[in-house]
Amino acid sequence: MLALxxxxxxxxxxADVLLVTLAAGWDGIELRRVDFxxxxxxxxxxxxxxxxxxxxxxxxxxxxxxxxxxxxDGEERRRLFEAFAEACRWANAxxxxxxxxxxxxxxxxxxxAAANMREAADIAAANGVRLAVExxxxxxxxxxxxxxxxxxxxxxxxxxxxxxxxxxxxxxxxTLAAIDDVALGEIAYVQYSDVPRTGLEPGKALDRLxxxxxxxxFKEIFALLDRKGYRGFMSYEAPNPAAWAxxxxxxxxxxxxxxxxxxxxx
Numbered sequence: 213m214l215a216l217x218x219x220x221x222x223x224x225x226x227a228d229v230l231l232v233t234l235a236a237g238w239d240g241i242e243l244r245r246v247d248f249x250x251x252x253x254x255x256x257x258x259x260x261x262x263x264x265x266x267x268x269x270x271x272x273x274x275x276x277x278x279x280x281x282x283x284x285d286g287e288e289r290r291r292l293f294e295a296f297a298e299a300c301r302w303a304n305a306x307x308x309x310x311x312x313x314x315x316x317x318x319x320x321x322x323x324x325a326a327a328n329m330r331e332a333a334d335i336a337a338a339n340g341v342r343l344a345v346e347x348x349x350x351x352x353x354x355x356x357x358x359x360x361x362x363x364x365x366x367x368x369x370x371x372x373x374x375x376x377x378x379x380x381x382x383x384x385x386x387t388l389a390a391i392d393d394v395a396l397g398e399i400a401y402v403q404y405s406d407v408p409r410t411g412l413e414p415g416k417a418l419d420r421l422x423x424x425x426x427x428x429x430f431k432e433i434f435a436l437l438d439r440k441g442y443r444g445f446m447s448y449e450a451p452n453p454a455a456w457a458x459x460x461x462x463x464x465x466x467x468x469x470x471x472x473x474x475x476x477x478x
Contacts, residue, residue, distance in 0.1 A: 213239040213240060213271075213273070213443075213444070213445045213446070214238055214239050214240070214445070214446055214447075214448065214468065214471060215238060215239060215240035215241055215242050215271075215273035215274070215445045215446070215447040215448070216229075216233045216236075216238045216240075216241055216242070216447070216448055216464060216467070216468075217241075217242040217244075217403065217447045217448055217449035217450070218241065218242065218243055218244055218247055219244060219449055219450075219451045220448060220449060220450045220451060220455065220463065220464075220467070221455075221456070221460045221463060221464065222451060222456055223456035223457070223460075224456075224460040226247050226250070226251070226261070226264065226265075227264060228460060229241070229460065230264065230265065230268040230270060231268070232460045232461050232464045233268075233270060233464060234268060234269065234270055235461065235464075236461065236464040236465045236468050237465075237468055238270070238464065238468055239271060239273075239445070240270055240271035240272060240273040240445055240447075241265070241268075241270045241271075241272055241273065242272070242273045242274045242275075242276070242403075242445075242447040242449070243265065243272060243274070243275050243276065243302075243306075244275075244276040245275075245276050245277060245278050245295070245299060246276075247261065248261050248302070258298075258302060262302060262305050262306060265306060266306065271307070271308075272303070272306040272307065272308035273308065273310065273401075273445035273447050274303075274308060274310040274311065274312050274344070274401055274445065274447060275299050275300075275302050275303040275306070275308055275310075275311050275312075276299070276311070276312050276313070276314075277295065277296045277299040277300075277311050277312070277313045278292060278295045278296070278299070279313055279314045279315070279316060279317075280292055280316055280317075281293060281296060281313070281316075281328055281332060282313075282315060282316040282320070282324075282325040282328055282329065282345075282354070282363075283316045283318065283319075283320030283321065283324060283325055283328075284316075284328065285324070289328070293331065293332065293335065296311075296313075296332055296335055296336075297335050297339065299311055300335060300336050300338075300339035300341050301339055303339070303341045304339050304340050304341055308341065309340070309341055309342060310341060310342055310343075310344055310400060310401050310444075310445075311336060311341050311342075311343055311344070312343070312344040312345070312346060312375050312400075312401055312403075313332070313343065313344075313345055313346065314346050314348050315345065315346060315347050315348045315351050315354035315355070315360065316351065316353075316354060317348070317351050317352065318351075318352050318353070319352045319353040320353065322359075322362070322363055322366070323366070325354070325363050326363050326366035326367045327367075329343075329345065329363060329364065329367035329369070329372055330367045330368070330369050330372075332372070333367065333369035333370075333371040333372035334369070334371070336371045336372070337369075337370075337371035341371075342371045342372070342373065342400050343371060343372045343373070343400065344372075344373055344374065344375035344400035344401035345360060345363075345364060345372065345373075345374065345375055345400075346360075346374075346375035346377055346380065346403070347359065347360035347380060347384070348380055348417075349379070349380040349381075349383035349384040349417075350383070350414070350415050350416075350417050355384060356384040356385075356386065357374075357376075357381065357384065357386045357390055357391070357394070358390075360374065361374060361394070361398070364398070372400070373397070373398055373399060373400030373401070374394065374398050374399055374400060375400060375401045375402070375403060376391065376394070376399060376401075376402050376403075377402075377403040377404065377405075377449070378402075378403070378404040378405065378406070378407075378428045378430070378433060379403075379404070379405045379406070379407055379417070379420055379428070379449070381428075381433075382407040382426075382427060382428045383407055383412070383417075388429065388432055388433070388436065391433065391436060392436055395440075396440045396441050396442060399437075399440070399442055399444075400444075401444060401445065401447070402437065402442065402444065402445070402446040402447070403446070403447045403448075403449045404423065404428075404430070404433075404446055404447070404448060404449070404471075405420035405421060405422070405423075405428075405448060405449055405450035406420065406421040406422060406423050406424065406425050406426030406427070406428045406430070406450075407419075407420070407421070407426045407427050407428055408421060408426050408427070409426055409427045417451075418451045418452055418453060419452060420449070420450035420451060420452050421450065421452070422448075422450065422466060422467045422470035422471070423470045423471050423473070423474045424470050424473060424474055425470070430474035431474050431476075434474055434475050434476055435476045438476045448467050448468075448471060450467065
């Protein structure tokens with residue numbers, strides 16, 4: 213199942229993103245917390261956003277939470293977990309079984325990260341969803357598969373698993389063997405986009421491309437996931453100012469066509 217991440221069409225309103233996504237033929241949509249925040253800035257309640265998404269007829273693959281909770285403590289930790297629970301409730305209301313969180317950007321105590329992850333997973337489970345955690349190749353510490361896999365293993369919670377993102381896997385140097393070593397049960401969610409072959413800049417990640425236009429070995433990765441039996445959503449998350457400047461319907465349609473060209477033939 214293939215979903216379109218709203219960040220991919222960031223310059224387009226959510227209402228139009230839903231229409232474009234459906235018309236292009238995607239199976240679902242991935243929502244971000246910022247989609248709700250932008251609506252709130254316009255005086256729209258979360259309930260209105262939920263109603264808009266439900267009315268589109270699209271399945272919701274995942275709902276993003278506010279990052280920063282992995283190393284947090286004190287009042288900020290409390291605030292972030294309240295926001296986390298809110299996102300879990302939104303996901304549940306949309307019939308979505310997954311929430312995702314990117315890793316914290318800075319550095320911190322990995323034992324605290326694991327403990328916070330267990331508590332976050334408890335909140336997710338209480339709301340009928342599973343937490344998928346993503347390492348970010350441009351983060352200071354939680355920036356590769358091994359380190360995030362270790363934290364998830366230490367958290368040891370059935371409602372928490374890894375988010376595998378092809379962009380960050382490629383930029384962090386993860387090998388196909390390393391990806392293959394991840395058991396199906398560890399994988400909670402998948403996001404994907406391609407990495408430019410040249411011009412990469414440290415810290416910059418708004419350069420993502422459709423599959424087949426960069427350096428990611430998509431045919432091998434998609435085949436690997438298929439062999440493992442992964443049948444969940446794969447979400448196309450490709451923020452790029454060049455794409456935002458183009459017609460949203462073209463971007464959505466071309467990305468879906470590029471994705472299908474890389475999928476295994478069954």
